[in-house]
Amino acid sequence: MVSLEALRKKVLEQTKKKLSEAYTEKDRYVIQAIEALDDVDAVFNLLVARVREWYSLHFPELNTLVKDHEDYLNLVVTLGKRDNYNEEAVKAIVGKKLAPVVMNAVKDSSGTDISDDDIRMVQELARIALEARDYRKELVDYIDKVMEDVAPNVKYLAGPLLGARLIAKAGGLKKLALLPASTIQVLGAEKALFRHLTKGSRPPKHGILFQHPWVRNAKRWQRGKIARSLAAKLAIAAKEDYFGGKFIADKLKAELEERVKEIREKYREPPRKKTRGTRKRKRR
Amino acid sequence: MVSLEALRKKVLEQTKKKLSEAYTEKDRYVIQAIEALDDVDAVFNLLVARVREWYSLHFPELNTLVKDHEDYLNLVVTLGKRDNYNEEAVKAIVGKKLAPVVMNAVKDSSGTDISDDDIRMVQELARIALEARDYRKELVDYIDKVMEDVAPNVKYLAGPLLGARLIAKAGGLKKLALLPASTIQVLGAEKALFRHLTKGSRPPKHGILFQHPWVRNAKRWQRGKIARSLAAKLAIAAKEDYFGGKFIADKLKAELEERVKEIREKYREPPRKKTRGTRKRKRR
Numbered sequence: 001m002v003s004l005e006a007l008r009k010k011v012l013e014q015t016k017k018k019l020s021e022a023y024t025e026k027d028r029y030v031i032q033a034i035e036a037l038d039d040v041d042a043v044f045n046l047l048v049a050r051v052r053e054w055y056s057l058h059f060p061e062l063n064t065l066v067k068d069h070e071d072y073l074n075l076v077v078t079l080g081k082r083d084n085y086n087e088e089a090v091k092a093i094v095g096k097k098l099a100p101v102v103m104n105a106v107k108d109s110s111g112t113d114i115s116d117d118d119i120r121m122v123q124e125l126a127r128i129a130l131e132a133r134d135y136r137k138e139l140v141d142y143i144d145k146v147m148e149d150v151a152p153n154v155k156y157l158a159g160p161l162l163g164a165r166l167i168a169k170a171g172g173l174k175k176l177a178l179l180p181a182s183t184i185q186v187l188g189a190e191k192a193l194f195r196h197l198t199k200g201s202r203p204p205k206h207g208i209l210f211q212h213p214w215v216r217n218a219k220r221w222q223r224g225k226i227a228r229s230l231a232a233k234l235a236i237a238a239k240e241d242y243f244g245g246k247f248i249a250d251k252l253k254a255e256l257e258e259r260v261k262e263i264r265e266k267y268r269e270p271p272r273k274k275t276r277g278t279r280k281r282k283r284r
Numbered sequence: 285m286v287s288l289e290a291l292r293k294k295v296l297e298q299t300k301k302k303l304s305e306a307y308t309e310k311d312r313y314v315i316q317a318i319e320a321l322d323d324v325d326a327v328f329n330l331l332v333a334r335v336r337e338w339y340s341l342h343f344p345e346l347n348t349l350v351k352d353h354e355d356y357l358n359l360v361v362t363l364g365k366r367d368n369y370n371e372e373a374v375k376a377i378v379g380k381k382l383a384p385v386v387m388n389a390v391k392d393s394s395g396t397d398i399s400d401d402d403i404r405m406v407q408e409l410a411r412i413a414l415e416a417r418d419y420r421k422e423l424v425d426y427i428d429k430v431m432e433d434v435a436p437n438v439k440y441l442a443g444p445l446l447g448a449r450l451i452a453k454a455g456g457l458k459k460l461a462l463l464p465a466s467t468i469q470v471l472g473a474e475k476a477l478f479r480h481l482t483k484g485s486r487p488p489k490h491g492i493l494f495q496h497p498w499v500r501n502a503k504r505w506q507r508g509k510i511a512r513s514l515a516a517k518l519a520i521a522a523k524e525d526y527f528g529g530k531f532i533a534d535k536l537k538a539e540l541e542e543r544v545k546e547i548r549e550k551y552r553e554p555p556r557k558k559t560r561g562t563r564k565r566k567r568r
Contacts, residue, residue: 033338033405039334043327043331054316057313124422128412131412142401
């Protein structure tokens with residue numbers, strides 16, 4: 001007879017194994033990574049805005065002159081006080097076109113003097129912002145790599161970041177593989193979909209699929225059609241990634257390209273406004 | 285006769301000087317610093333939450349065992365994978381009381397294996413979070429120092445951080461110095477005040493002054509009175525900091541202490557509920 005203790009132990013072990021299997025699914029790392037990417041973007045934006053406002057007490061003109069966030073932060077970190085600016089160093093960061101403009105602004109700046117303590121605090125913050133930006137680059141590489149491993153077909157069709165976002169939105173690769181294409185098409189547009197279902201507004205044409213360049217760069221009236229074709233191919237790709245394992249995305253992409261070309265040719269012009277009913281609504 | 289060019293130059297210089305003077309006011313640095321503190325706190329919370337969720341794929345038990353954020357992050361950064369945990373190293377971070385519990389959890393963890401790439405990304409993110417925390421400590425020291433310079437009286441009464449927040453809320457030391465005590469009392473409770481003025485709800489008893497330990501640690505029904513006394517003294521302190529320059533906060537604080545003692549003795553018991561009108565509203 002099995003002792004109660006032994007039985008208890010066995011059950012516990014089985015449960016743990018099950019839990020572990022659930023956790024092993026590599027797509028959970030994809031989800032964490034893509035959400036971390038959004039977090040890091042939020043962090044970067046917050047810190048950049050603060051550095052710009054703070055440093056503007058000392059050098060207000062720079063804020064409008066240097067639009068690029070990384071260039072701005074690099075100027076603050078490497079040069080600091082206005083007195084330290086020199087054409088050579090500025091040129092190395094912002095390029096030779098902008099450098100003379102910045103140097104001119106240095107001479108005529110209406111900003112206040114800044115103490116060593118003050119500037120050090122601003123520089124430290126700028127340094128953290130730059131680290132967040134560096135980390136973001138590593139993260140993009142990492143997602144690229146993991147997606148190749150987890151969902152190569154989805155990655156090939158949607159790109160690594162959009163693919164990862166789709167997996168995160170669906171709640172895992174398995175769930176994405178089980179979704180119908182029509183749902184994939186509007187993933188991320190839940191609010192608009194709900195508005196459509198309850199209030200009868202027009203249904204959304206795309207959710208995060210809008211981030212795909214083929215959809216985004218298409219003419220407004222072509223986007224819905226392209227998003228639908230893309231979603232259909234993605235549904236197949238996700239199923240293959242989860243259940244199959246072969247690489248079929250090149251074929252899918254070729255078919256999709258064909259279809260997109262068709263759409264672009266067939267719907268060159270915007271559709272005519274529907275006129276039915278407008279007359280009635282017209283004011284006298 | 286003055287040439288137009290010379291006149292233009294002169295006017296421009298004057299305007300710049302004025303602008304520069306406006307910027308020179310050191311309290312602007314206080315405002316930036318205290319707002320940066322809030323930003324850094326937001327960043328830290330965001331990153332800690334992400335690291336905890338991510339690392340929990342590998343070691344879920346640690347999340348509930350180690351509540352302290354810095355300890356948690358330090359474990360992730362210095363030890364990484366579960367395999368690297370050893371009692372000595374864990375003890376150095378979480379103390380000898382928690383260390384055996386953590387080591388037990390290591391043995392029995394239901395978490396999944398994690399690749400070198402995965403763990404590196406989590407560790408990097410944890411490292412950035414720890415840097416944000418280190419920066420926060422420097423920032424607190426910095427605010428302490430600048431407040432001593434800008435508003436020693438307000439700092440002595442309210443503490444450096446709350447003092448800086450009051451200056452930020454008012455929009456500068458000058459503005460704070462011109463505010464009546466009654467406004468200082470409810471700074472930061474604008475929403476409740478507006479609700480009071482428009483809908484007749486009860487007026488707020490304190491805004492950010494609630495952060496002062498004397499107010500926060502007082503009995504509920506004493507807080508309004510203590511906040512009012514504190515606000516009265518702060519109004520005097522701010523005026524002295526901006527217009528005067530003498531250090532009078534020790535005297536103010538002594539008077540305030542006296543008054544707080546009085547309040548504590550006089551209002552030991554919670555006030556009786558007002559009964560007027562309740563009978564009318566009672567249902568039959």
